[in-house]
Amino acid sequence: xxxxxxxxxxxxxxxxxxxxxxxxxxxxxxxxxxxxxxxxxxxxxxxxxxxxxxxxxxxxxxxxxxxxxxxxxxxxxxxxxxxxxxxxxxxxxxxxxxxxxxxxxxxxxxxxxxxxxxxxxxxxxxxxxxxxxxxxxxxxxxxxxxxxxxxxxxxxxxxxxxxxxxxxxxxxxxxxxxxxxxxxxxxxxxxxxxxxxxxxxxxxxxxxxxxxxxxxxxxxxxxxxxxxxxxxxxxxxxxxx
Amino acid sequence: xxxxxxxxxxxxxxxxxxxxxxxxxxxxxxxxxxxxxxxxxxxxxxxxxxxxxxxxxxxxxxxxxxxxxxxxxxxxxxxxxxxxxxxxxxxxxxxxxxxxxxxxxxxxxxxxxxxxxxxxxxxxxxxxxxxxxxxxxxxxxxxxxxxxxxxxxxxxxxxxxxxxxxxxxxxxxxxxxxxxxxxxxxxxxxxxxxxxxxxxxxxxxxxxxxxxxxxxxxxxxxxxxxxxxxxxxxxxxxxxxx
Numbered sequence: 186x187x188x189x190x191x192x193x194x195x196x197x198x199x200x201x202x203x204x205x206x207x208x209x210x211x212x213x214x215x216x217x218x219x220x221x222x223x224x225x226x227x228x229x230x231x232x233x234x235x236x237x238x239x240x241x242x243x244x245x246x247x248x249x250x251x252x253x254x255x256x257x258x259x260x261x262x263x264x265x266x267x268x269x270x271x272x273x274x275x276x277x278x279x280x281x282x283x284x285x286x287x288x289x290x291x292x293x294x295x296x297x298x299x300x301x302x303x304x305x306x307x308x309x310x311x312x313x314x315x316x317x318x319x320x321x322x323x324x325x326x327x328x329x330x331x332x333x334x335x336x337x338x339x340x341x342x343x344x345x346x347x348x349x350x351x352x353x354x355x356x357x358x359x360x361x362x363x364x365x366x367x368x369x370x371x372x373x374x375x376x377x378x379x380x381x382x383x384x385x386x387x388x389x390x391x392x393x394x395x396x397x398x399x400x401x402x403x404x405x406x407x408x409x410x411x412x413x414x415x416x417x418x419x420x421x422x423x424x425x426x
Numbered sequence: 427x428x429x430x431x432x433x434x435x436x437x438x439x440x441x442x443x444x445x446x447x448x449x450x451x452x453x454x455x456x457x458x459x460x461x462x463x464x465x466x467x468x469x470x471x472x473x474x475x476x477x478x479x480x481x482x483x484x485x486x487x488x489x490x491x492x493x494x495x496x497x498x499x500x501x502x503x504x505x506x507x508x509x510x511x512x513x514x515x516x517x518x519x520x521x522x523x524x525x526x527x528x529x530x531x532x533x534x535x536x537x538x539x540x541x542x543x544x545x546x547x548x549x550x551x552x553x554x555x556x557x558x559x560x561x562x563x564x565x566x567x568x569x570x571x572x573x574x575x576x577x578x579x580x581x582x583x584x585x586x587x588x589x590x591x592x593x594x595x596x597x598x599x600x601x602x603x604x605x606x607x608x609x610x611x612x613x614x615x616x617x618x619x620x621x622x623x624x625x626x627x628x629x630x631x632x633x634x635x636x637x638x639x640x641x642x643x644x645x646x647x648x649x650x651x652x653x654x655x656x657x658x659x660x661x662x663x664x665x666x667x668x
Contacts, residue, residue: 210427350667354632359667366656390597390658399656402429406648409427414609414641416633416667425593425602425658 194273202397246299313357350417366423390425433458441516445613449639593659609665631666
């Protein structure tokens with residue numbers, strides 16, 4: 186039977202790479218995106234022509250109403266969900282004394298409330314043997330200056346993952362997370378000046394910045410029955426930091 | 427999932443004739459790797475594995491070595507030749523309260539579970555190919571602790587310390603080093619459980635079951651190959667969610 190997946194933040198970066206990886210495994214994919222533009226159009230084109238045909242929906246994961254509609258539509262068209270990838274997230278930089286409440290709250294709205302809303306909406310549609318994979322961040326464990334809001338939001342997802350894994354394990358639903366280090370995406374490494382890039386590369390034992398497909402492979406593994414006894418975990422994918 | 431094929435790669439699995447090591451040797455072999463599975467010495471289990479590996483292909487080997495003996499490990503490394511995958515799995519379990527724990531037993535458990543991994547890595551290092559993957563098997567209990575297992579958990583926690591430093595040291599050579607921490611797995615080591623204990627242990631995992639050797643082998647398979655190319659220095663628990 187064809188497995189089905191719901192991927193948030195699907196039009197760019199790691200989310201997009203995850204979509205491509207799941208398609209390569211023959212998974213039927215529903216991709217959610219928030220921002221209209223070329224990336225969303227390309228995603229829609231790819232999912233539309235994929236076999237089996239996918240689904241592309243605009244959805245702000247911090248909106249309860251939009252999430253409810255998008256997940257219901259996905260579940261109805263696909264007849265159930267086997268894989269949920271909570272990937273949508275935002276990252277900004279601000280030292281705490283300049284971090285206003287609006288920025289703090291918007292970070293948590295997308296990074297934490299988003300996965301909560303999407304997972305809660307998807308849960309009734311998750312079949313036994315299904316897998317939830319949430320993209321958190323190595324910064325949620327290590328922290329970094331200017332990242333209190335981001336690091337706190339990503340640390341929250343680690344707790345969310347652990348707790349939910351204990352809630353739904355008996356139903357045959359596994360819940361895990363990946364914690365990327367520095368990855369070549371618009372949100373992370375792209376646009377770095379050469380000095381900063383060299384410094385980040387030097388922090389990684391493999392001496393380089395990770396590529397989105399490398400993250401996608403780990404997400405795909407956690408989504409796959411091959412990881413059927415991996416549960417409640419946050420797996421670091423940082424090349425050794 | 428696609429992309430797990432290890433054809434053209436060679437693998438060494440210590441403690442490879444029973445339990446998790448046996449499942450790992452067979453899984454790697456089924457995915458195309460040329461496998462040397464190492465046992466402590468000739469046994470019925472080793473013969474059985476040799477037969478099963480032979481049924482897959484003539485290219486696999488069952489070898490014998492005391493992996494806590496530097497001379498035997500050096501000979502083993504020579505026999506194994508160039509390697510892409512090293513699974514440090516050999517280990518012993520032991521039970522004794524600290525007061526009753528003799529120094530000899532402490533050394534035996536540390537030597538087999540931890541020093542052996544150092545010896546194997548040191549001996550195979552000159553023969554490791556680019557993009558090689560080393561996987562050290564630790565144990566989830568090392569991060570929890572339990573009575574009568576001070577020596578065992580100290581060794582297993584040490585394993586991940588070894589992983590962390592090796593990942594930094596060998597990363598620049600494009601060699602990845604990771605740890606896998608099994609939870610409670612159905613091996614000879616837990617075969618003696620009473621039915622009540624089995625139920626209790628199974629209930630510790632959120633998934634409500636004990637692990638199978640193949641569960642661990644699948645995680646090792648993923649880390650062994652190029653799909654995990656950016657996973658380095660990681661600790662992957664395979665415990666069902668404890």
